[in-house]
Amino acid sequence: xxxxxxxxxxxxxxxLYVAQNRYFSSFYFWVGSVPFPGGYPMMxxxxxxxxxxxLAPAVWVRQKLGVNVVHLGAALMLAGGxxxxxxxxxxxxxxxxxxxxxxxxxxxxxxxxxxxxxxADRDQVTAFARGWLQPGEKIAHAAVPFHIEILKYFxxxxxxxxxxxxxxxxxxxxxxxxxxxxxxxxxxxxNRAGILFRVxxxxxxxxxxxxxxxxxxxxxxxxxxxxxFIVELRRLRTPLPFxxxxxxxxxxxxxxxxxxxxxxSDIILHDGELRQPVRVxxxxxxxxxxxxxxxxxxxxxxxxxxxxxxxxxxxGRVFPYLSGIVMCIGxxxxxxxxxxxxxxxxxxxx
Amino acid sequence: MLLLCACSSRDREVRTYSIAKVQPAPQLAAKAFSQTxxxxxxWTSPAGWKELPGDSIRLAIFEVxxxxxxxxxxxxxxxxxxxxGGLEANVNRWRQQAGLEPxxxxxxxxxxxGGKAKFGDFQQFQIDGAEGxxxxxxxxxxxxxxxxxxxxxxxxxxxxxQKASFTALCRSVRDSDEN
Numbered sequence: 001x002x003x004x005x006x007x008x009x010x011x012x013x014x015x016l017y018v019a020q021n022r023y024f025s026s027f028y029f030w031v032g033s034v035p036f037p038g039g040y041p042m043m044x045x046x047x048x049x050x051x052x053x054x055l056a057p058a059v060w061v062r063q064k065l066g067v068n069v070v071h072l073g074a075a076l077m078l079a080g081g082x083x084x085x086x087x088x089x090x091x092x093x094x095x096x097x098x099x100x101x102x103x104x105x106x107x108x109x110x111x112x113x114x115x116x117x118x119x120a121d122r123d124q125v126t127a128f129a130r131g132w133l134q135p136g137e138k139i140a141h142a143a144v145p146f147h148i149e150i151l152k153y154f155x156x157x158x159x160x161x162x163x164x165x166x167x168x169x170x171x172x173x174x175x176x177x178x179x180x181x182x183x184x185x186x187x188x189x190x191n192r193a194g195i196l197f198r199v200x201x202x203x204x205x206x207x208x209x210x211x212x213x214x215x216x217x218x219x220x221x222x223x224x225x226x227x228x229f230i231v232e233l234r235r236l237r238t239p240l241p242f243x244x245x246x247x248x249x250x251x252x253x254x255x256x257x258x259x260x261x262x263x264x265s266d267i268i269l270h271d272g273e274l275r276q277p278v279r280v281x282x283x284x285x286x287x288x289x290x291x292x293x294x295x296x297x298x299x300x301x302x303x304x305x306x307x308x309x310x311x312x313x314x315x316g317r318v319f320p321y322l323s324g325i326v327m328c329i330g331x332x333x334x335x336x337x338x339x340x341x342x343x344x345x346x347x348x349x350x
Numbered sequence: 351m352l353l354l355c356a357c358s359s360r361d362r363e364v365r366t367y368s369i370a371k372v373q374p375a376p377q378l379a380a381k382a383f384s385q386t387x388x389x390x391x392x393w394t395s396p397a398g399w400k401e402l403p404g405d406s407i408r409l410a411i412f413e414v415x416x417x418x419x420x421x422x423x424x425x426x427x428x429x430x431x432x433x434x435g436g437l438e439a440n441v442n443r444w445r446q447q448a449g450l451e452p453x454x455x456x457x458x459x460x461x462x463x464g465g466k467a468k469f470g471d472f473q474q475f476q477i478d479g480a481e482g483x484x485x486x487x488x489x490x491x492x493x494x495x496x497x498x499x500x501x502x503x504x505x506x507x508x509x510x511x512q513k514a515s516f517t518a519l520c521r522s523v524r525d526s527d528e529n
Contacts, residue, residue: 102369102370103369111365115369117371121371122368122369122370122371123368123369123370123371124366124367124368125365125366125367125368125369126364126365126366127364127365127366128364129360129361129362129363129364129365130361131360131361131362131363132362132364141364143366159430160435161435161440161443163443163446163447239367239369
């Protein structure tokens with residue numbers, strides 16, 4: 001109850017994402033100098049308690065059958081929560097008309113990606129998740145022909161044109177702009193991560209200090225081993241085993257207003273030889289290979305509209321339905337088993 | 351315990367995979383701009399200016415001719431998110447680069463010359479550098495959510511000869527779907 005109250009009130013100040021991570025998707029949190037268990041151990045304890053109850057032979061008596069089935073449904077729901085917390089991910093896809101996309105961008109997590117463009121047919125991506133982007137972290141990987149040392153990382157940052165001469169080993173963007181930390185925004189979508197890192201073990205002209213910001217108009221490029229490596233700080237991308245091409249986006253407004261009533265995306269699903277036209281619109285998502293694509297938003301841009309699809313991949317998605325059904329069955333069993341007693345009591349009062 | 355291990359491993363994940371070829375940087379510049387704002391940007395390079403590929407934040411870089419065989423100058427078109435620090439801060443930063451003291455907001459407002467382009471209205475500033483310091487011509491376009499700068503840095507003599515070309519470049523800035 002403390003977790004629920006504290007976490008819910010904190011959402012107002014911290015925003016949904018930070019409050020959820022701090023209180024509900026955590027093992028502990030601090031209230032002043034007192035540690036409290038977070039959502040994970042609390043749910044774990046409840047799950048253990050429910051399962052322990054079900055394992056006790058003494059509770060499996062006829063009169064308690066319905067209640068036990070309800071508890072089984074609760075255990076299923078908690079198990080589903082575990083699978084969702086551990087294995088699910090969600091993000092969005094932004095596709096312009098006439099264009100296609102084959103990856104999902106995470107809403108919050110960031111990554112540092114190195115794209116090897118040397119091959120003629122395809123590019124090779126090596127992406128390091130947020131846990132690698134700590135100051136002092138040293139990165140060396142077989143697919144990246146130079147070493148990286150993280151110097152600074154900010155969750156929200158701005159780039160300010162340099163007013164003084166840059167350091168001698170500043171390269172690219174870092175020559176003209178310096179990275180500064182900015183206050184973290186409550187709405188996480190407004191935060192723009194920034195990173196300062198040092199490259200070594202490359203050519204002398206490439207070794208040096210680089211700065212990257214999320215959503216830079218032009219990504220940074222490093223030359224190494226006869227080719228170009230594009231470097232990006234971006235929201236974590238999950239590649240899809242198929243591609244979606246937006247052929248047309250259409251929007252319908254409420255009559256006499258500029259308020260959208262409905263909008264839809266006409267898409268071609270490309271998967272190997274498959275070319276499947278599909279329509280994604282409000283309340284009619286696309287479900288394919290474990291992914292669900294919802295029509296979330298759009299960007300109007302004169303001649304080219306862009307659709308924004310919310311994408312979820314959740315292996316625990318069936319558990320809430322399953323647990324709901326099991327709990328309903330349990331309640332029905334309990335009701336049916338109580339009926340004779342109810343009729344007996346009613347007869348006695350008459 | 352399982353959840354703890356899962357959370358830790360996700361944070362330290364290294365993903366390797368292949369993707370379709372990424373576009374080269376110059377095409378990415380205009381296209382990326384369209385993904386972050388209301389549209390890609392086009393311009394008409396002045397005669398005699400050599401356009402070079404953009405870099406991390408500059409959409410375009412120009413090599414500006416000086417006297418024949420003499421020094422050249424550099425111009426650029428840059429876009430930054432939001433107000434990019436504001437007009438006063440940017441003009442005073444250029445003044446500092448030119449070896450001058452900061453100016454007040456009123457002085458800056460008076461020194462700006464308004465101009466019009468299809469991309470929008472812009473404010474143009476000429477900052478004559480102190481002795482031995484570069485001079486700067488700069489134009490600032492403000493759009494909701496972003497600011498576009500056009501800047502020429504050079505010796506005073508080159509700046510005077512290229513002023514008209516600079517203004518013509520600024521007036522030619524437009525969205526990609528306009529001719």
